[in-house]
Amino acid sequence: MATAEHKATLAKSELGDVLREMLLIRRFEEKVEERFRAGELPGFLHVAIGQEASAVGVCRALEDGDVIASTHRAHGHTLAKGTHPNELMAELYGKQEGCSHGYGGSMHLYDVERGNMGANAVIGGGLPHVTGAALAFQMRGEPRVALAFFGDGATNIGTFHEALNLAQLWQVPAVFVLEDNKWAESTPESQHSPIRDLSDRAKAFGMKTLKADGQDVEAVYKTARQALDHARSGKGPVFVHLDCVRFHGHYIGDPQVYRDKDEARKLAETRDPIKLLREKLKLSISDEEFEELDTEVTEMVEASVEFAKSGTDPAPEDALKNVYA
Amino acid sequence: MPELTYREAVRDALSQAMRQDDGVFLMGEDIAEMGGSMGVTQGMLEEFGKERVRNTPISEMALAGAAIGASMQGMRPVAEIMYEDFLTLAAEQVVNQAAKIRYMSGGQLTVPVVFRTQGGAGWSPGAQHAQQLEAWFVHIPGLKVVFASTPEDVRGLLWSAIYDDNPVVFFEHRTLYPIKGNVPQEIEPIPIGRARVHREGEDVTVIATGRLVHESLKAAEEAERDGISVEVVDPRTLQPLDEESLVSSVKKTNRAVVAHEAVTRMGFGAEVAAVLQYQAFDWLDAPIERVGAKFSPLPFAPVMEAFVVPHAEDVLTAIKRTVGKA
Numbered sequence A: 001m002a003t004a005e006h007k008a009t010l011a012k013s014e015l016g017d018v019l020r021e022m023l024l025i026r027r028f029e030e031k032v033e034e035r036f037r038a039g040e041l042p043g044f045l046h047v048a049i050g051q052e053a054s055a056v057g058v059c060r061a062l063e064d065g066d067v068i069a070s071t072h073r074a075h076g077h078t079l080a081k082g083t084h085p086n087e088l089m090a091e092l093y094g095k096q097e098g099c100s101h102g103y104g105g106s107m108h109l110y111d112v113e114r115g116n117m118g119a120n121a122v123i124g125g126g127l128p129h130v131t132g133a134a135l136a137f138q139m140r141g142e143p144r145v146a147l148a149f150f151g152d153g154a155t156n157i158g159t160f161h162e163a164l165n166l167a168q169l170w171q172v173p174a175v176f177v178l179e180d181n182k183w184a185e186s187t188p189e190s191q192h193s194p195i196r197d198l199s200d201r202a203k204a205f206g207m208k209t210l211k212a213d214g215q216d217v218e219a220v221y222k223t224a225r226q227a228l229d230h231a232r233s234g235k236g237p238v239f240v241h242l243d244c245v246r247f248h249g250h251y252i253g254d255p256q257v258y259r260d261k262d263e264a265r266k267l268a269e270t271r272d273p274i275k276l277l278r279e280k281l282k283l284s285i286s287d288e289e290f291e292e293l294d295t296e297v298t299e300m301v302e303a304s305v306e307f308a309k310s311g312t313d314p315a316p317e318d319a320l321k322n323v324y325a
Numbered sequence B: 001m002p003e004l005t006y007r008e009a010v011r012d013a014l015s016q017a018m019r020q021d022d023g024v025f026l027m028g029e030d031i032a033e034m035g036g037s038m039g040v041t042q043g044m045l046e047e048f049g050k051e052r053v054r055n056t057p058i059s060e061m062a063l064a065g066a067a068i069g070a071s072m073q074g075m076r077p078v079a080e081i082m083y084e085d086f087l088t089l090a091a092e093q094v095v096n097q098a099a100k101i102r103y104m105s106g107g108q109l110t111v112p113v114v115f116r117t118q119g120g121a122g123w124s125p126g127a128q129h130a131q132q133l134e135a136w137f138v139h140i141p142g143l144k145v146v147f148a149s150t151p152e153d154v155r156g157l158l159w160s161a162i163y164d165d166n167p168v169v170f171f172e173h174r175t176l177y178p179i180k181g182n183v184p185q186e187i188e189p190i191p192i193g194r195a196r197v198h199r200e201g202e203d204v205t206v207i208a209t210g211r212l213v214h215e216s217l218k219a220a221e222e223a224e225r226d227g228i229s230v231e232v233v234d235p236r237t238l239q240p241l242d243e244e245s246l247v248s249s250v251k252k253t254n255r256a257v258v259a260h261e262a263v264t265r266m267g268f269g270a271e272v273a274a275v276l277q278y279q280a281f282d283w284l285d286a287p288i289e290r291v292g293a294k295f296s297p298l299p300f301a302p303v304m305e306a307f308v309v310p311h312a313e314d315v316l317t318a319i320k321r322t323v324g325k326a
């Protein structure tokens, strides 16, 4: 969520909010998994459990008017960009009250008012849009930035290379955020990329690159701020490489036969962005306060399910609307 | 006769071809350890190793193109495109390259590659994961296009596709993977370009592909209760098209319905209707009916998705219209 006053780093006073936001996303996605398993949610869903710091840290650094393009793993980005949990949950239930009015679903979350140009079910699909949106801002002289989220797997698709090259060539105000969780579905990075540092791909275009621990929300925020300031000031696009961890399966229901279960468990223990922030805040946030926070966001999530379930199903014929403007 | 699922039948054709022929190999996203996103290649990594069951990066254009290149050098690659929606990313290589290389080289080169892919709605993934895009590819001279609807057909046709010296776009339907059916003990190659009559009838011919074959068989049973005798024919190969079988069936029944899950407008069915009206004009007693998806992208909400794609009831309604009982 964009905040009014922008500082290079998160103020101590903001950290409680940051924790709350990450926890909301975590509880929201846990609920989504549960409701999917209960057979209530249709479609194909991917959660970003473990990657909340990236969504929250980056989106917090955005200004009002900045826009994002997201991926198939979009719930966290969408909530962090300001969509209300009710509207997101309603979308997952296919209701008119949903952020895409029931037309999109989990992989096609849009919220134009909040600057969300869309999740994407095609890997790399949103990257050229970000170059183009940034071009529009540049042509109109607006101090806005367009920002793309994408995964390590996406750095292998043509649109990644073409969009970054064009952005750099035209020096548009774009930021490309790589959420590097080292997996593309079942394929580990060592099997999909011959180089170990994916930033080198951006460097090959001459693009400025920044790196941060994607599990450390403060570091993410600080790096995203730096990137956004650079892009906004007309110095050209920036590539932000976040080192992230995917705790759960690629999609909900993925048995992860390809992955060492211990590794995933260990990472969840040592690299949980919520735990990490909580530990940092130990002195300022007590266990009781944390429980309170948890209860509060859990209630919000429960309420979003109620909201969604009591939402309006589209009429079947509504399918024929919105095909053309 | 052994019974196999459609999924196992695909796997069996791939495995048997790979056992007999070192030139046959697979490439695609997540096909190795995970066994493909539809589980088709499960267990094949263990049998054939990672050289021949090759996981690729998310690079549809490169994987399709590399399969083409390997085929130009005497291999018989089978490239898996995880969802047929992503064939659009490989389309340059499939349409501009694979389809035309033999032609442009004046017959010097052949491109014996198979692009296996799957699609189909009914599970609400939204607009980019369930399209039926066969009409895009049947329009391209130089490509062969197969769309099998049963375990027996998918096995026999995939075998033929692998050993065909032309590029074949091979469509599978997601909802058919679990269906079971008897297959011959030994693989019997099914010639590309030969339709299959699934059910004989007298009053109307339904020409259907993919999932709609099964929907049409259901509709035919329903129609029979109303005293309408329906013949159901699956062309199985969309390009080349077994015009003779389709036309002769319609000459017998004098009525035709064409049914597919893809969008009706400009669809494969339009070509079939044109063939029938031209070659069986004097035999037709009713306008040819077309059944397919309505003209919209696939919506997410299940109620809207169900409205957009065709079902047995839609085929039945079309059948009844052709015999004047609607």
Ligand SMILES: Cc1ncc(C[n+]2csc(CCOP(=O)(O)OP(=O)(O)O)c2C)c(N)n1
Pocket (backbone or CB within 6 Å): A071, A072, A073, A121, A122, A123, A150, A151, A152, A153, A154, A155, A157, A181, A183, A184, A185, A246, A250, B029, B058, B060, B082, B086, B089
């Ligand atoms: C063009 C395209 N090819 C394949 C897929 C199937 N697919 C969906 S997610 C995914 C892996 C993506 O990996 P990455 O970019 O690292 O993102 P992550 O899932 O790790 O967040 C694949 C192969 C797709 N959606 N689009």
Ligand SMILES: [Mg+2]
Pocket (backbone or CB within 6 Å): A151, A152, A153, A179, A180, A181, A182, A183, A184, A185
């Ligand atoms: Mg990844």
